[in-house]
Amino acid sequence: MPLGFLLTGYHGAENFVSTSVVSVTGDGYVAKVERTSGGYPKLTVYANLTETETGVFHKNQKVYMIDMNQGTFTEGEEIIFSGSTQPFDQGDIFNGYNEYLYLKAEGYDCKMFPESLEKTGEQHHTAGTLAASWNHKIKNVLKTILPQKESALAEAMITGNRDDIDAGIEELYTRAGVTHILCISGLHMSLLAFYISVILRRILRQSQRKIAAVTLCICMAFLFLTGFSPSSVRAVVMISLVCLGQMIYHRHEWLNSIALAALVILLVNPFYLWSAGFQLSFLSVLGIYVGSHVIPKGHTWYGKIGEMMGISFFASLFGMPVAAYHFFHVSTVSVLANLVILPLSGVLLGCTMLAALSGMIFLPMGVFLAGPVYVIFQIYEKVCLLVTMIPHSYVAVGRPTVMSILCFYSVICLLCFYRPQMRFRLGTAVCTILLLGMLLGNRLLWHRNTLAFLDVGQGDCAVLTT
Numbered sequence: 382m383p384l385g386f387l388l389t390g391y392h393g394a395e396n397f398v399s400t401s402v403v404s405v406t407g408d409g410y411v412a413k414v415e416r417t418s419g420g421y422p423k424l425t426v427y428a429n430l431t432e433t434e435t436g437v438f439h440k441n442q443k444v445y446m447i448d449m450n451q452g453t454f455t456e457g458e459e460i461i462f463s464g465s466t467q468p469f470d471q472g473d474i475f476n477g478y479n480e481y482l483y484l485k486a487e488g489y490d491c492k493m494f495p496e497s498l499e500k501t502g503e504q505h506h507t508a509g510t511l512a513a514s515w516n517h518k519i520k521n522v523l524k525t526i527l528p529q530k531e532s533a534l535a536e537a538m539i540t541g542n543r544d545d546i547d548a549g550i551e552e553l554y555t556r557a558g559v560t561h562i563l564c565i566s567g568l569h570m571s572l573l574a575f576y577i578s579v580i581l582r583r584i585l586r587q588s589q590r591k592i593a594a595v596t597l598c599i600c601m602a603f604l605f606l607t608g609f610s611p612s613s614v615r616a617v618v619m620i621s622l623v624c625l626g627q628m629i630y631h632r633h634e635w636l637n638s639i640a641l642a643a644l645v646i647l648l649v650n651p652f653y654l655w656s657a658g659f660q661l662s663f664l665s666v667l668g669i670y671v672g673s674h675v676i677p678k679g680h681t682w683y684g685k686i687g688e689m690m691g692i693s694f695f696a697s698l699f700g701m702p703v704a705a706y707h708f709f710h711v712s713t714v715s716v717l718a719n720l721v722i723l724p725l726s727g728v729l730l731g732c733t734m735l736a737a738l739s740g741m742i743f744l745p746m747g748v749f750l751a752g753p754v755y756v757i758f759q760i761y762e763k764v765c766l767l768v769t770m771i772p773h774s775y776v777a778v779g780r781p782t783v784m785s786i787l788c789f790y791s792v793i794c795l796l797c798f799y800r801p802q803m804r805f806r807l808g809t810a811v812c813t814i815l816l817l818g819m820l821l822g823n824r825l826l827w828h829r830n831t832l833a834f835l836d837v838g839q840g841d842c843a844v845l846t847t
Contacts, residue, residue: 384648385647385651388647388648388651389651389652401468402465402466402467402468403432403465403466404432404433404434404463404464404465405430405431405432405433405463405464405465405466405493406430406431406433406461406462406463407428407429407430407431407442407444407461407462407463408428408429408459408460408461408462408501409426409427409428409429409442409444409459409460410426410427410428410457410458410459410460410505410507410510411424411425411426411454411455411456411457411458411460412425412426412427412456412507412509412510412513413425413456413509413513414454414455414456414513415542415544416544417447420451421447421448421449421451422447422448422451422452422453422454423445423446423447424444424445424446424447424448424454425443425444425445425446425489426443426444426446426460426462427441427442427443427444428442428444428460428462429441429442430442430444430466430491433463442490442491443488443489443490444466444489444490444491444492444493445484445487445489445491445492445493446462446492446493446494446495446498447492447493447494448494448495448498449494450498452498454500455513455517456509456510456513456514456517457504457505457506457507457510457513457514458500458501458503458504458505459500459501459502459503459504459505460498460499460500460501461498461499461501462495462497462498462499463495463496463497464493464494464495464496464497465493465496466491466492466493467491467492467493467494469481469484469485469492482652482655482656483656485652486650486652486653486655486656488650508605512605512606515606516540516542516606518741519536519539519540519737519741520532520536520540520542522736522737522740522741522744522747523535523536523736523737523740525740525744525747526736526740526744526747526748526751527751527754527755528755529545530547530550530758531754531755531758532545533545533546533547533550534546534550534563534758535733535736535737535754535758537563537564538562538563538565538729538730538733539565539730539733539734539737540565540606541564541565541613543563543564546563550762551563553762553765553766553769554761554765555712555775556712556765556769556774556775557712557714557715557718557764557765557768557769557774558697558712558714558715558718558719559715559718559719559722559761559765561665562722562726562761564658565613570600570603570604570613570616570617570620571616571620572726572727572730572731573599573600573603573730573734574596574600574620574624575727576731577592577595577596577599578592578596581595581596589627590627590628592627593623593624593625593627593628594624594628596620596624597620597621597624597625600617600620600621600624601617601621603617604617614642614645614646615639615642615643615646615662615663615666616642618638618641618642618645618646619638619639619642619666622637622638622641623638635670636670639663639666639667639670642663643663646659657703657704657707657708660703660707661700661703661704664699664700664703665696665697665699665700666696667699668695668696668697668698668699668700669692669695669696671695671699671793671794671797672691672692672693672694672695672696673692674797674798675691675695675797676688676691676692676695686720689720689723690716690720693715693716693719693720693723694716697712697715697716697719698793699790699793702781702785702786702789702790703786705778705779705780705781706780706781706783706786709777709778709779709780710775710776710777710778711775711776711778712774712775713773713774713775713776714768714769714771714774714775717768717771718764718765718768721760721761721764722761722764725757725760725761728753728757729753729754729757729758732750732751732753732754732757733754735750736748736750736751736754830845830846830847831845831846832844832845832846833846
């Protein structure tokens with residue numbers, strides 16, 4: 382805890398570029414290219430900046446840059462630019478988007494809309510630009526072998542880039558509670574490790590230690606390729622602990638693995654603690670851990686389905702309060718949707734990766750392997766449409782209080798681990814009542830009339846809530 386406070390103070394220390402408007406010139410290279418919702422290039426640039434008025438030099442700054450002139454850039458290109466740095470927006474609207482926390486968690490030092498931006502014609506080669514070039518190759522292959530909608534979804538699954546996903550499809554997946562399919566997470570990493578293990582054990586007949594070593598190396602490479610998101614780092618740290626345990630003949634422990642994964646991420650940047658992705662990732666894993674200890678093991682086919690539904694319920698249950706806190710909505714049908722989504726995800730990920738790799742070598746083979754990918758995405762869309770037709774499948778609950786959320790988790794854990802013989806009789810009923818009470822009660826039962834004046838940028842907006 383003391384180390385956490387020290388690191389947060391270090392990472393949160395204000396510098397010249399995050400507090401005021403400063404005119405600068407700079408040179409550096411483009412590390413990442415994305416697009417804003419308005420279609421403008423959104424660049425991550427590592428640069429050396431010089432203040433125009435004072436001549437003060439600032440080395441190795443990570444700049445969040447939006448090019449309003451809509452130039453074309455690729456990772457690794459060296460650039461020179463000038464303009465004014467802008468302070469991070471801490472949010473004028475209550476409970477709205479906090480740019481400061483988000484960009485600080487991503488490690489940015491400043492943001493700017495450059496007045497002039499030119500390429501030097503030189504290339505800067507780093508491990509990050511090499512990974513980005515591979516991502517571009519994968520993206521181009523997927524665009525060739527799949528329709529636009531499906532290629533964007535496939536790209537999100539194996540590279541983590543969600544910029545090209547159709548807004549309607551992303552909204553549909555959100556309402557169905559299955560957006561974890563579109564993120565590089567523990568699901569993807571676990572499936573990748575499983576495929577490697579099966580190939581090495583069943584086909585190549587390798588020893589357990591060699592399988593663990595190869596799995597560890599490939600997962601690290603995949604993590605590097607996908608850009609080190611908190612969920613993927615968490616998954617790889619946990620898989621690495623399992624692999625290291627197999628290499629030294631020592632069994633890992635779930636809670637220690639989860640805690641160590643969180644510690645590694647927060648040591649890099651403690652601001653991730655306020656990230657919705659970080660919180661939901663770890664809470665879902667904790668939900669799976671609790672569910673695996675509470676739900677009885679299934680020994681028949683319907684028992685296994687019940688076990689899977691129960692664990693999926695706990696994973697969703699642990700994520701719901703935090704999802705409501707950040708996004709003001711909860712999906713009540715995610716357990717139903719995941720009954721179809723999760724069993725097919727292994728086939729989908731395997732076929733997508735094989736199609737992308739085969740397409741780089743021999744395009745017709747990539748097209749052939751893309752067939753199952755297209756079919757599974759069509760099934761996903763139909764399932765999501767079906768479950769979202771259920772009344773109250775996506776409920777606007779507002780933001781629950783922090784005290785309500787803490788009480789919710791405390792009582793859930795108490796029910797699950799105190800007097801185990803009573804958990805099966807009371808657990809489901811009490812959990813459901815608590816969920817409704819904590820998430821809906823403070824809005825439906827104890828709500829007072831409020832009048833809010835919102836700053837919408839171009840005028841005043843008065844909202845009366847009854």
